[in-house]
Amino acid sequence: MPYEWTTSKSLELRPHRSLPRKGFAVVILLFFTLVSIPLTAMVGTKTLWGLLPFAMAALAALWWGLQRSYRDGDIHEELLLRHDEVLLTRTNPDGSGQIWRCNPYWVRVSNHETGGPVPNYITLNGNGREVEIGAFLSEDERKALFEELKHKLAQIG
Structure with a gap:
């Protein structure tokens, strides 16, 4: 699967590689x-x-x-869920990176079924910003990820 929970609080996402x-x-x-x-x-x-x-x-x-x-396809996203902070790190294909931090109490996960660049577009809201997560995943994977994120964030918050 292109995303996996490496620990109960750490998620790694990568695009699927159909041709090794x-x-x-x-x-x-x-x-x-x-x-x-x-x-x-x-x-x-x-x-x-x-x-x-x-x-x-x-x-x-x-x-x-x-x-x-x-x-x-050299995109890598990592989401760390801690009791005091939610941290999303994205490494782009050109090597540049983006970081988003927020207090877990204020984090809200949203599923935009329509209107996003892809169906079932997942975003994290908090700290005055809205950031995407897993836009490169398939539609079914984004649906499953949305449910898992809601559950994990509910456990923290």
Whole structure:
């Protein structure tokens, strides 16, 4: 699951990875092999030099697209629930970070079923701010997370 409670008071969230790094290598190798098969019939002809740039451009585009997907998915959120503070830390794909703190007594978790960037958009309200949590999760995961957060925050508050 893309999110897990590491302790009863600590939650870690990461986007789901459907293609691991080994799978990335397999996809690139398979694509290269499948593109090379018809090109081998063209060896020794001028047609090969006409097709080769397009085949290599397609391979480069696939490589770039998968690498970009990995970079964009380098998001990490961590929620710590303490008796005196709720702390949400987000690390963005570019390495920058954002921190939100609030007294647990004032924290309110909201589920915006519509009107958010995604269905069942979860936000934490408190300390004069509203912050999102787990927007990269699937809709079912956000629904489950909302219920778990309500329960955990009720235990603290």
